Amino acid sequence: MKKYFLTFIIISIFCLSIFVLPVQAKNVFDGISENMVIFKTESGLPKAPDPVGVVINIINVILSFLALIFICMILYGGFTYLTAGGAPEKAKSALGIIKDSVIGVAIILIAGAVVNFVIVNIIKALK
Numbered sequence: 001m002k003k004y005f006l007t008f009i010i011i012s013i014f015c016l017s018i019f020v021l022p023v024q025a026k027n028v029f030d031g032i033s034e035n036m037v038i039f040k041t042e043s044g045l046p047k048a049p050d051p052v053g054v055v056i057n058i059i060n061v062i063l064s065f066l067a068l069i070f071i072c073m074i075l076y077g078g079f080t081y082l083t084a085g086g087a088p089e090k091a092k093s094a095l096g097i098i099k100d101s102v103i104g105v106a107i108i109l110i111a112g113a114v115v116n117f118v119i120v121n122i123i124k125a126l127k
Helices: 002-019 021-043 051-082 088-126
Strands: none
Touching: 051 088
């Protein structure tokens, strides 16, 4: 008897979720989509993404990720230097890691500035 009752409850819940919930959700989503249309028209958002802006954003994300890796390398070099325990070879290796990482971060910052400057000026020249 319990088995049939449990089966009936599960089938009833399934049928309710198929027929009742989508009708209620449709009204909610209609209001949201209307509000989004109003927001988009009144906020002045661009209708299509600017391809140049997308390229610049992708380059900036990649350079930011690389800078994060080099900063982690600086932290690793510092940790290695602190845990060298007076061993000159380990300390020299750690200082080399720190020096190379700082140079890498500087190159990435300069590359980001150059890329942004060049792309913006090329776009201005083409217009």
